[in-house]
Amino acid sequence: MQACSTIRARTWLGARITAILAAALIGIAAQPAPKQAPAIRERYLSPIEMTFSSDGRLLYVVCEGSDEVRVVDVQSGKVENSIPVGHVPRGIAISPDGRQLYITNAWSDSVSVIDTTSLKVVETLPAGFEPAGVVADRSGTALYVANRLSGDVSVIDLRTGQEIKRLLAGRGVSYLAISPDGKQVYCTHIYPNPGAHRTPPNSEITVIDAARQIVVERKPLHNVAGVFHVALSADGRLGVVAQLRPKNLIPLAHVEHGWVFGDSLTLFGEDVGEPVQIPLDELDRYYALPWGVAIAPDKSKIFLTTAGAESVTVIDVSRLLKTVRTRRSPAGRSARATPFVNDLSASADYVVARIPVGHNPRGVVLSPDGKRLYVANRLDDDIAVIDTTSAQVVSTMGLGGPKTADALRRGERLFYTADFAFQGGFGCSNCHLDATIDGLQWDLEPDGFGKDIVDNRSLEDLAGTEPFKWNGGNPDMPTECGPRTEKFFYRSQSFTPQELTDLVTFVYSLPYRPNRYRLANGQLTAAQERGKAIFERTKTKNGMAIPEDSQCSYCHSGPKYTNQRQIDVGTGKLTDRSPVIDVPQLPNVAYSAPYLHDGSARSLEEIWTVFNPKDTHGVTNDLTKDELNDLIEYLKTL
């Protein structure tokens, strides 16, 4: 009897202890990870682009994160020098005589000229809004600078240091290459050219005649949005651009078989005739964000960094050209008429290697003899050195950045990788290119095909703008980036709580970019002041009171110009499940066309000239055209 009672007591105690332990474990598991990690601000280098010195001895590396150029001795692999430049440098070019480097400073809107002997900045040249790619002409008298936010190319006379003209390029123009004979400059751009709502995206390769310094051709890139590096072979007969083919017009219902993004190249030049697009992905694996391009001096191989796939793709050119010839119709029609670019089995014919490298590989350069490939691992602060014969990483050159990755860096790596998506299809930065936008509208969630079309929005300065999602359905960033991402985007593994915390920390850290529309002293012009008065008005022009919830500054209030509420302003479409919209924040709204929750307003003007017939989105129908222009001039300063 006593034995039975003892057993029962022990059993009961065990059960109690188990229950307590289980409860404790459940309690621990239920504890949310901290929403943000303490942002330990290491100054990471973030190498992004490189070029060799004329003698091939030195590698000049643009470090976007630390506002400098690091000079690396290629032989020893050691950093010899570091040269401070402007804010957020992005592009680099060397003069034909090798005596000067040109560094574009994306947030200073300038070009730093470095003397390669003294390794000092000797001059600062003007550029447009957010300069990126840069090339010098063969005579060394003209510099071409791609201005991402102004969508044009500055032509700078190096003899006077003055900008002599701007040439219209594609929206978000960012990358340039000059032909080997120096006669033409090729430009590519990261956002699609403006087009009608919900139509296939279109981009271009802008071709500039270097002698006349005018645009002479725009090679169309159909169904392409997001074009990155461009490179020409040494003989000038083959041009290659890295690009994305988004499938944004169909619901994001399938992520396999290339139904979200197609990573691809466009080939152009005499070797291929009419430009042709070719796929890079495989049937069950994607190589997200093809970015940097280098072509072997003997044109035997093409090397691509795939920034979301932490790898370098190697293409055999002769096999590629053979495939192109074979796959084209006998009539020689362009690939536009053929499904070749969507055939995920095709890459097996010409891709010969996929070389794992570091996080977010961007710029890539070949040694002058073509034996070594140098890859900027932007989020590792080092350079991977690849033997082009063996297609192996043979060494890694550290640039001297912090040894450990803090929360921000870890989060940034998560942002830029495609590892979490099914078969590596895409990552956050596929749509938020360099943490901005992609200029597209998407049908994201399986809530009914064609429902709730949403425009992509920039991620800068988001703290204090909760909730998220176009209808405010996500109360905070961990919800926005967490399980929702797994369920509706990646269709694969989710982030761990720590990873989610790191990612959120990074996204919240994205700063407000320089606004180019205010005066240098931060004040407003007369037109902007008038526009501000209109934005803040409480009465119509004939003196009638404007209801509070129809006043611009009621919804768009606070430091981020959002009252963080949801409201129906009459902009809902028949395809929306609900017309109630989360009030969007307005900082740098000038950079993020198109507008409205579904991107149906192609410009700020159209928000009111087309989509506000009943004064439900602010009272604007009593304004003259002048006054509307003033209002828009003010909005551009936010």
Add this chain to the structure above:
Amino acid sequence: MKRRLSARTTKEAGLTRTVEERRLSAAFGAQKRWASAPAGPEGPLFHSTASTCAVDTAIAQFLRICLAATLVTLAASLAAAQDLPRFRWENFTTASGLPDNHVFCVLVDGNRIWAGTENGLGLYENGAWRIFRPADGLAHQAVLSLALDKRTGDIWAGTMGGLSRISAGRIDTFTQLNSGLSNDVVYGVGVQGDFIWTATAAGASRLNIRTGQWDLFNNRNTPMYEIWTYSVSPAEDKVYYAVWGGGVLEYDVKTEHWKDYNDPDGETELVLMKDQGLIHEITTSVSYVDKILWVATYFGASRYDGRYWHNFLQKDSGLPSDFLNQVKGVDANRAWFSTDKGLAYYDGTNWAVYRPALGTHKPEMLVRDASGKVKSVAVQTAPAHNYILGVDFQGDDLWVATAKGLSHGIRQKDAGRTARVLNPNVVDVKQVTDKK
């Protein structure tokens, strides 16, 4: 040569005259006004016997000099009239690929000819036409005005439905709904550095192509009282607008101030005060070149040098009509006038008119000298129609927009003198020869 001759004779005549007055006198045969000795109500001014003889001699001498000057000037004018440019005309219609026969405007860009028509924008290059219409992205099929940005090679087209920029085949369109453009009816467009100026049916607009900022100018911030702007002519220092029913507006680039010029006769068709101001309020075109403003109206033309006006009417000039659609200045003294009754050319002294004859429709070229004498020059070809809407220059050649097609005037070169007449940049061979 002609102008230097005039100056010398007037100096010998001992008269003190402003440069402008001498030039105008020589140009319009006004030497008769000063060829007669001034006489007061009592007759000649001097009466003593001895002095009378001396005066008689002086007067006789004066009259001989004046007569000589008149004859020399007349001869020079007649000679100059012989040297007015002659063309062989080739006409383009829809049969030859032109998008529409009603051509509103023409623009020359090297070897490329752009024609703005009622049904599309045509580009003539390498002997073939290429047509752009709304399906290609053009704002509207009716293209009213064209301008070239020489720095970039971009073409700006003002249409009935907005403003389009054509850049290496890509067309971007600005409308009053999607941009800060004041109105979709863009009658005129001009390029000034980084600014694109437009003349629209609701005032003037200016686009800064670097920043994307639009500025509007209308009755609220300029002297214009009519906002129907019809034409714009921008230069580095000034921008001029033809305001239909509102005269001319001038924008000073340096001071950013506007100023208006109006018909001193008011809004009447009378010319009570000739040469005292703009000839008429209904202005259709302005052309500012070499610091001279040329103005076309529906009731004559005007020339303004910043101080003096000179007006041209059909009745006292070589204009075939007072109804002008366009004026295009060559330089300070020469201009082309597009009228409803032919294309007129003025070289500072003489006039030439090119058209199908009004009655017979046969090719016709008329020349009018400084004395007003008109004669016909035998020609085999003529522009497509007498209703002229605009011109542009291609070296010595001319391209003409008409109501019934586009005309290419191929310059028939005679002596070197006339090579200079059209294009101020072409060297006057005869002058060079003379200097040698």
